[in-house]
Amino acid sequence: xPKTRLNRKIxxxxxxxxxxxxxxxxxxxxxxxxxxxxxxxxxxxxxxxxAEGITPIKHAVIWDMRMPxxxxxxxxxxxLSVSGGxxxxxxxxxxxxxxLLGVSAGAGFGACLAIILFxxxxxxxxxxxxxxxxxxxxxxATGKIYKTAPTVTLVLGGVIISAIFTALISFxxxxxxxxxxxxxxxxxxMGSLARANYFDLAIASIPIAIGIIGIMLIRWRINLLSIGxxxxxxxxxxxxxxxxxIIACTALATAGAVCISGTIGWIGLVIPHIGRMIxxxxxxxxxxxxxxxGGSFLLIVDNICRSLTEGEIPLGVLTxxxxxxxxxxxxxxxxxxxGW
Amino acid sequence: xxxxxxxDLNFSYEESRKVLDGINFSVNKGEILCIFGPNGCGKTTMxxxxxxxxxxxxxxxxxxxxxxSDLTIEKIAQMVAYVPQKHEHTFGYTVLEMVLMGRTAHTxxxxxxxxxxxxxxxxxxxxxxxxxxxxxxxxxxxxxxxQLVKLARALAQQTNLIVFDEPTAHLDFRHExxxxxxxxxxxxxxxxxxxxxxxxxxxxxxxxxxxxxxxTSVAMMGDxxxxxxxxxxxxxxxxxxKRIFKIKTRVFKNVEEDSIFNYMIPLDFxxxxxxxxx
Numbered sequence: 001x002p003k004t005r006l007n008r009k010i011x012x013x014x015x016x017x018x019x020x021x022x023x024x025x026x027x028x029x030x031x032x033x034x035x036x037x038x039x040x041x042x043x044x045x046x047x048x049x050x051a052e053g054i055t056p057i058k059h060a061v062i063w064d065m066r067m068p069x070x071x072x073x074x075x076x077x078x079x080l081s082v083s084g085g086x087x088x089x090x091x092x093x094x095x096x097x098x099x100l101l102g103v104s105a106g107a108g109f110g111a112c113l114a115i116i117l118f119x120x121x122x123x124x125x126x127x128x129x130x131x132x133x134x135x136x137x138x139x140x141a142t143g144k145i146y147k148t149a150p151t152v153t154l155v156l157g158g159v160i161i162s163a164i165f166t167a168l169i170s171f172x173x174x175x176x177x178x179x180x181x182x183x184x185x186x187x188x189x190m191g192s193l194a195r196a197n198y199f200d201l202a203i204a205s206i207p208i209a210i211g212i213i214g215i216m217l218i219r220w221r222i223n224l225l226s227i228g229x230x231x232x233x234x235x236x237x238x239x240x241x242x243x244x245x246i247i248a249c250t251a252l253a254t255a256g257a258v259c260i261s262g263t264i265g266w267i268g269l270v271i272p273h274i275g276r277m278i279x280x281x282x283x284x285x286x287x288x289x290x291x292x293x294g295g296s297f298l299l300i301v302d303n304i305c306r307s308l309t310e311g312e313i314p315l316g317v318l319t320x321x322x323x324x325x326x327x328x329x330x331x332x333x334x335x336x337x338x339g340w
Numbered sequence: 341x342x343x344x345x346x347x348d349l350n351f352s353y354e355e356s357r358k359v360l361d362g363i364n365f366s367v368n369k370g371e372i373l374c375i376f377g378p379n380g381c382g383k384t385t386m387x388x389x390x391x392x393x394x395x396x397x398x399x400x401x402x403x404x405x406x407x408x409s410d411l412t413i414e415k416i417a418q419m420v421a422y423v424p425q426k427h428e429h430t431f432g433y434t435v436l437e438m439v440l441m442g443r444t445a446h447t448x449x450x451x452x453x454x455x456x457x458x459x460x461x462x463x464x465x466x467x468x469x470x471x472x473x474x475x476x477x478x479x480x481x482x483x484x485x486x487q488l489v490k491l492a493r494a495l496a497q498q499t500n501l502i503v504f505d506e507p508t509a510h511l512d513f514r515h516e517x518x519x520x521x522x523x524x525x526x527x528x529x530x531x532x533x534x535x536x537x538x539x540x541x542x543x544x545x546x547x548x549x550x551x552x553x554x555x556t557s558v559a560m561m562g563d564x565x566x567x568x569x570x571x572x573x574x575x576x577x578x579x580x581x582k583r584i585f586k587i588k589t590r591v592f593k594n595v596e597e598d599s600i601f602n603y604m605i606p607l608d609f610x611x612x613x614x615x616x617x618x
Contacts, residue, residue, distance in 0.1 A: 092430045220452035224441055228428050234391050235497070236417025236445025281431035284452050 011279065015292035019074055022299050026070040029303045032061050069196035072204075072260065073302045074295035076193070077267055079208045079257035081294025083250035084268025085275065085287050086215045089222035090246050091151050094276075098254045098268030101158040101247065105165035106135025107258040112172035112185050121195070124188070125203065125259045132255030135161050140247065150240070151229075154247075190314030191264035193302050204260040211253025215287060218245055222283040266319045267294055270327050277330055297323070342366040343501055343535045344390065344420075348399035351382075351389055359385045361564040362399070369500070370532025372523070372554055374546040375539045376576070377561030378585055383539040386561075387503055390537065392416040403501070417445035421494035425505040427486065429479045435489050436474040439465055442496030457496075464495040468522065484515030491522065502526075504538040508545070520545055524552040543581075543604040546572040551601040560584055573602055582610045 027039050034042075042054055042062045083098035091100065099105065110131025114124040142157030143150065169189070176182045215222075221242045224232040232239050254268075271294045272286065279285045298315075301322055305313045344367050351360040359382045367373045377383050388394040390401060392413055401408035403419050411419075421442070433441075442464070443457035453461075465471045468488045473481070478489060487507060494502050504523070508516040527534050532555075538545070550556040550572045558575040560568040562584045568575045573591075581589040581604070588610040591602050 089431070094431070217450035220447065221444070221449065223433065223437065224444055226431050227433075227441070228430070230393060231422075231424055231427065233393055233413055234417060234420075234422035234424070235441055235493075236414040238413050238449070242449070276431070280437075281433055282437050 008285070011285070011289065015289060019292055019296050019299070022296050023067075023070045023074065026073075026299060026303050027062055027066050029307050030061070030066060031307075032058070034058060034061065064197070068198050068201055069193050069302065069306075070299055072193050072196040072201050073299040075201065075205055075208055076257040076261045076264065077271075077294040077296070077298025078291040079212060079253040079294075080264060080267040081271035081290040081297070082212055082215055082287055083254045085272030085283070085290040086219070086222055086246050086250055087268075088272055089226040089283055090243055091155060092226050092228065093155075094273065095269070096155075097265070098250060099162070099263070099265070100155065101139040101251065102135035102161040102165060103132045103251055103254040104258055104263045104265075105162040105169065106138075107132030107255055108189055108263050109165045109168045109172065110134075111188050111259070111262070112169050112176070115181050115184050115188065116172055116176055125200070128259035129207070129255045131165070132258055133251055135165055136247065136251040136255075150243070187314065188262045189316075191262035191316040191319075192305075192312065192314055193261055194306070194312055195260075200260045204256045207252040207256035211249040211251070211256065212291065214245060214249035215253070218242060218249075219283045219287045222246065222287075223281075226281075226283075261315070264298070264316050264319055266316075266323050267298060270323045271297055273327065274330055341369055342402075343369050343404055344537075345402040346390070346399070347402070349386070349389060349396060349401065350398035351385060351394055351396065353385075359564050360389070363564070363566055365559060365566065365569060367501070367535045367537060367557075368555070369535055370527055370530070370555060372527065372536040372538060372549055372556050374549070374556065374558045374572075375537065375561055376541070376543065376546075376558065376584070377539075381561050382564045383561055384505060387422075387505055387537070387539060390503060391420060391422050414445050417497060417499075419499050419501060421497040421499040421502045423487070423490045423494050423502060423504045423507055425507075425509055427478075427490065432477040432479045434474065435470065435476050435478050435481070436461060436465065438478045438489055439492045439496050442493035445497060460498070461492075461496050464492040465489075467495060468492045483510045484512070484518070487511065487515070487519055488522075491519070495526075500530075500533055501535045501537070504536065504540075506539055506541065508540070508542065516542075520548055524549055524554050527554050528552075543572075543576045546576060547602045547604070551599060576602075576604060581606075586611045586613070 028034060038054060038058060039062060042059055045054070047063055080098045084096070087098060087100050088094055088096045107128040110127035111124050114127035139154065139157040139161040142160055143154035146153045173182060173185055176185055221237055224235055224237045225239060225242060229239050272290050275286045275289045275293055279289055301318050302315060305315055305318050346363055346365050349360050349363040350358065352358045363386060365373065375383055385394065389396055392408060392411070396409060408416065439461040440453050440457060443453040443461060446457065447453055462471065465474055468491050470485065470488050470492060473485060481489065507519050511519065523536060527536065546556055546558045556572055557570060558572045559566045560575050560580050567584060568580050578589050578591060581587055586609060588607040589604050590607060591604045594601055594603060
């Protein structure tokens with residue numbers, strides 16, 4: 001559908017502007033009301049020094065609560081959606097999402113285990129990240145047992161390893177203390193950014209940044225992987241090397257995101273699809289768009305999560321509740337113009 | 341001078357059954373080699389060896405004097421382009437994006453095709469007459485259009501050898517002739533620098549190319565070996581067709597004012613078999 005494809009330059013500009021505008025808007029959302037003048041004064045005064053006539057509480061609301069949370073939403077959303085988009089290309093399947101190779105299930109189990117064993121949140125991050133990566137490694141090793149059709153067996157490996165870790169998650173729920181640990185586990189599994197702070201953001205940004213940059217660099221070759229092993233190789237692509245790099249990058253990005261936010265489904269599946277409807281399937285444009293759209297979408301959903309009711313609505317619930325109908329609306333509008 | 345040389349090529353998927361059993365041939369610059377053979381005789385397997393998709397077990401393949409086993413898949417793609425028979429549709433890329441993929445071997449692993457690559461891709465699309473289709477979705481094209489786009493993609497690789505796997509399968513008469521004509525003009529326009537290898541089921545392709553003044557050789561393949569190799573009229577005769585395909589054929593001579601060319605038609609099974617006894 002070339003006619004409806006947006007001008008590339010405008011699109012590029014939107015990819016930068018929209019997230020910035022959304023972050024700015026997010027600063028106003030919440031139960032503590034702040035005026036435009038106050039927010040601007042606080043932003044101007046900088047991170048450390050409070051502006052004149054602004055209470056420390058207001059300063060903290062912006063800089064210590066709303067800002068890190070908004071940035072975290074951007075980073076996590078970007079990581080999940082770009083990983084999903086990249087894996088869809090590698091596995092030549094539009095139904096694939098970022099959790100395909102067991103990252104989410106593995107990280108979920110790691111987090112549950114840490115919640116049961118320790119009371120310290122840092123262990124939850126470390127365990128979630130480690131088990132997320134471990135799950136991908138195990139899926140990969142399982143996929144390597146058969147030598148033919150590597151992508152199919154990799155998917156199979158992912159399904160098996162995910163099932164095993166999902167079973168282990170159920171087991172940890174079963175043995176968890178129902179008053180303290182079980183609610184913590186349940187809340188973690190539904191995903192949340194409520195604990196956002198700069199330290200978490202900084203730590204998680206390292207693997208996420210490595211992953212996203214890696215995917216961005218290799219994104220042209222994802223196009224080739226998606227047209228099939230044989231053709232890709234005759235066009236000069238070292239398919240197994242490229243696939244391994246992409247799997248490693250998506251594992252880093254997704255595990256980094258999941259370990260601070262919990263499992264947030266749907267973004268890795270639906271955002272790349274929406275991107276395909278807007279710009280087509282060329283990963284050179286699609287994946288950068290996924291970064292901007294995934295981040296923006298999660299930020300919007302998170303704002304709704306924290307402002308709709310008195311308490312927090314878990315993220316994972318709303319990503320699906322908002323994303324689902326929105327996706328159906330888009331499908332109806334474009335009638336599968338993405339061409340898959 | 342030989343651009344590609346295949347010496348004593350052996351290959352098997354399982355140890356018990358050899359698919360290629362000592363194949364020897366060479367293709368000179370400006371020459372086209374047409375490979376005939378029944379389904380399952382190892383044609384595609386052999387093409388896969390030339391494309392670097394299969395690891396050569398025994399024997400050697402030399403491209404432009406360099407041994408295939410020393411070349412990376414990227415280097416091979418800079419020397420040999422491929423027009424596959426089928427394309428498995430997944431995501432819908434535009435025609436231009438598809439042709440641009442032909443430039444991949446000329447970009448490094450962490451890079452995308454640049455402006456110059458885009459110009460080459462556009463030029464190749466123009467050369468096959470498909471520039472007007474550049475924004476169309478490749479998956480929605482007709483069989484004949486798909487073939488031309490795949491050819492443009494192979495041209496974008498800027499190689500001196502193009503390998504075709506049944507380039508006219510599923511095409512109507514006009515599109516079939518169009519592809520074959522285009523192949524012959526490519527060799528002519530390249531100042532006899534470009535070589536081609538084509539697996540085909542149509543003897544008349546070889547006769548046609550020969551009649552166009554292209555230096556054409558024909559190999560008759562069966563059970564992993566070349567039974568016969570040589571000029572079209574020496575190899576594509578009634579005896580060989582009987583031996584390899586077990587069919588009775590007749591070769592005719594068509595005499596026009598300025599040209600004479602052969603053509604072949606099948607008549608019947610030569611072994612008295614019934615229609616369901618393949």
